[in-house]
Amino acid sequence: MSIFSLALRNLLYRPWTTALSLILAALGAGLISLILLLNWQLEQQFDRNLAGIDLVIGAKGSPLQLMMSSMYHISSPTGNVPLERVKPFLNPQHPYIELGVPLSLGDSYQGRRIVGTRPGFLQLYDAQVADGTMWKEVMDVVAGATAARELGLQLGDTFRSSHGLIEDDDLTHRDAPEFRIVGILAPTGTVADLVLLTPTESLWAVHDTHDHEAGEEQHAAEPYDVTAPLTRYTDESITSVLVRFKGNSITALNMQRSINENTEMQAVTPSIQLAELYATVGQGEAVLRQLGYVVVSVSILSIFIGLYSSLDRRRGELALLRSLGAGPAKLFGLLLLEGTITAVAGAIIGLLVSHFGMLLIARYFSDAYRYDFQALVFLPEEGWLLLGALVVGAIAAAVPALRAANTDVHRTLSGG
Amino acid sequence: MLVTRTLRYRYPGAGPEFRFPDLAVAATEPTLLLGPSGSGKSTWLHLLAGVLTPTAGSSVLEGTDYAQLKGGALDRFRGRNIGLVLQRPYFLEALTVEENLAIARRTAGLAADRDLIRSTLAQLGIARYAGQRPRRLSVGEQQRVTIARALVNRPHLILADEPTSALDNRNAARVSALLRQRAAELGAALVVVTHDERLRGDFPAVVELQPLPNPETS
Numbered sequence A: 001m002s003i004f005s006l007a008l009r010n011l012l013y014r015p016w017t018t019a020l021s022l023i024l025a026a027l028g029a030g031l032i033s034l035i036l037l038l039n040w041q042l043e044q045q046f047d048r049n050l051a052g053i054d055l056v057i058g059a060k061g062s063p064l065q066l067m068m069s070s071m072y073h074i075s076s077p078t079g080n081v082p083l084e085r086v087k088p089f090l091n092p093q094h095p096y097i098e099l100g101v102p103l104s105l106g107d108s109y110q111g112r113r114i115v116g117t118r119p120g121f122l123q124l125y126d127a128q129v130a131d132g133t134m135w136k137e138v139m140d141v142v143a144g145a146t147a148a149r150e151l152g153l154q155l156g157d158t159f160r161s162s163h164g165l166i167e168d169d170d171l172t173h174r175d176a177p178e179f180r181i182v183g184i185l186a187p188t189g190t191v192a193d194l195v196l197l198t199p200t201e202s203l204w205a206v207h208d209t210h211d212h213e214a215g216e217e218q219h220a221a222e223p224y225d226v227t228a229p230l231t232r233y234t235d236e237s238i239t240s241v242l243v244r245f246k247g248n249s250i251t252a253l254n255m256q257r258s259i260n261e262n263t264e265m266q267a268v269t270p271s272i273q274l275a276e277l278y279a280t281v282g283q284g285e286a287v288l289r290q291l292g293y294v295v296v297s298v299s300i301l302s303i304f305i306g307l308y309s310s311l312d313r314r315r316g317e318l319a320l321l322r323s324l325g326a327g328p329a330k331l332f333g334l335l336l337l338e339g340t341i342t343a344v345a346g347a348i349i350g351l352l353v354s355h356f357g358m359l360l361i362a363r364y365f366s367d368a369y370r371y372d373f374q375a376l377v378f379l380p381e382e383g384w385l386l387l388g389a390l391v392v393g394a395i396a397a398a399v400p401a402l403r404a405a406n407t408d409v410h411r412t413l414s415g416g
Numbered sequence B: 001m002l003v004t005r006t007l008r009y010r011y012p013g014a015g016p017e018f019r020f021p022d023l024a025v026a027a028t029e030p031t032l033l034l035g036p037s038g039s040g041k042s043t044w045l046h047l048l049a050g051v052l053t054p055t056a057g058s059s060v061l062e063g064t065d066y067a068q069l070k071g072g073a074l075d076r077f078r079g080r081n082i083g084l085v086l087q088r089p090y091f092l093e094a095l096t097v098e099e100n101l102a103i104a105r106r107t108a109g110l111a112a113d114r115d116l117i118r119s120t121l122a123q124l125g126i127a128r129y130a131g132q133r134p135r136r137l138s139v140g141e142q143q144r145v146t147i148a149r150a151l152v153n154r155p156h157l158i159l160a161d162e163p164t165s166a167l168d169n170r171n172a173a174r175v176s177a178l179l180r181q182r183a184a185e186l187g188a189a190l191v192v193v194t195h196d197e198r199l200r201g202d203f204p205a206v207v208e209l210q211p212l213p214n215p216e217t218s
Helices: A005-015 A013-047 A063-072 A083-090 A120-124 A145-151 A201-210 A215-221 A249-262 A270-323 A328-368 A380-405 A411-414 B043-050 B071-081 B097-107 B116-121 B139-151 B170-185 B197-202
Strands: A055-059 A098-110 A113-115 A129-132 A140-143 A179-185 A195-199 A240-245 A265-268 B002-010 B017-019 B021-025 B031-034 B056-061 B082-085 B157-161 B189-196 B206-209
Touching: A005 A013, A005 A328, A013 A270, A013 A328, A013 A380, A013 A411, A055 A063, A055 A249, A063 A240, A063 A265, A063 A270, A083 A098, A083 A240, A098 A120, A098 A201, A113 A120, A113 A145, A113 A201, A140 A145, A145 A179, A145 B170, A195 A201, A195 B002, A249 A265, A265 A270, A270 A328, A270 A380, A270 A411, A328 A380, A411 B043, B002 B043, B021 B189, B031 B097, B031 B197, B043 B157, B043 B189, B071 B082, B082 B139, B097 B116, B097 B139, B116 B139, B139 B157, B139 B170, B157 B170, B170 B197
Parallel strands: A113 A195, A140 A179, B031 B189, B031 B206, B082 B157, B157 B189
Antiparallel strands: A055 A240, A055 A265, A098 A113, A098 A240, A129 A179, A140 A195, B002 B017, B002 B021, B002 B056
């Protein structure tokens, strides 16, 4: 029967008061931890997938939408741009551009996006082919690690794509040629894991079959060569170009402005878009965070009231403990323990609940957006949260504990 | 052996000064302090228990003058050497009877000796309540638990404050006998403070207190 177990028994002896305090502490800690986790996850996902991309060039429309569709593969693309217009950005000899990666979006297979591109895409995300080989022909597919795992794709598997980004049997390109898996990427922790990569020409080939009947002859004359630069084609179109610059960001800003002002296309600087996005999300987050602080204050109050109101009933007990040889410091410690145990236990429950919530959110995100959130990551901030709970419990218990320590043994025991 | 000399006490602020008769209580000679309400019985008891510190005088138990002890040293001395049977049955209500005895040992800095606790409860005929909450017991049983708690540290001095006031004749006689018997077994000095005249015949030594001329505090 140590002071610690006595504190524990006292808490269990008044279960409703303790439960209320626990729930409030858990709510406060859980809310704050959930905000921390979500924030961390979002920034982690967004920042990791920045991949040094300085500029996204595509059709006019919402800049956020262009960035989201081309970089994060969330939401629909803004439209297509003629290949002719973006050729300069795909030129490897461009003086300012280190890497220009063309993207053709809009088709999917069982909810996983098919991205028509050039091998530069792998370079952008530091991706390596782990199994099989890089594509050599039209309709060859190199699958991202997660996509391959979740779709159960093996080397040599074939499939038909469907039009659009949702899983819909009616939209399957039935007459189109089949895609064939020739390679699977090693995991990178970026969006490269989530998509199915294929040469740009594959998407043209799929759409040739039904878009324009005359296409066959045209391409008979000009067969696709997936190893040649994309710039050799003339009257095709793609969705966007991801650009990484050689030098500083002044070039990026100038080029962005000139594209936006002088062409039918738009150029978006991801870092600026992200900052704006964070600012928007941040407002909601600030509200939630303040709500969290309010709940924490209420939980301090609840612990305080719980302990303080128990003092009257426990005056005899406390005097008894003193008469049995427990010093004032022990009584102070007893009440302090009761406060901190409640706060810390509540915080631990809150963290568990928030991680469980994170698990659900992660599941939702992975279903809806194919993004993988890690629900079981514990952030260093959460350690601080527990430490904070300790402080909060001590603050809440300080005054009752002081009163307990000052129990007048003689007066209490003689019934005064 | 408890020996007190010229114990005085004055409550902080104004009020009369209590002067208490000198006592010499050997283990073989349990002593009854008899007096009406308002005679300063509780004050005397709490001075003897080391709950109050006298303004003057000495109280020596087995060679230690604990009237001179302060703070933690006094708390420890009290926990180790003095077993207090309180007038009201105070318990740690969240704990069982057995755990109440265990915490009495722990606060005195002793190991919670399960066998000793069990045998103490058995001697008082309440072993079967070991796992129960004290509040669920009858008044008489609760009284036995407080006696068991006072004995469990094997003190040199047992002080009982009105141990029989809530009991009928039969039970009062039993508790009185029990206290004297256990004190004798432990070789502890026993002092019972009461206004219960029924106990007078049980004790070889009786000290009577007179009410103060101006009984403001009891």
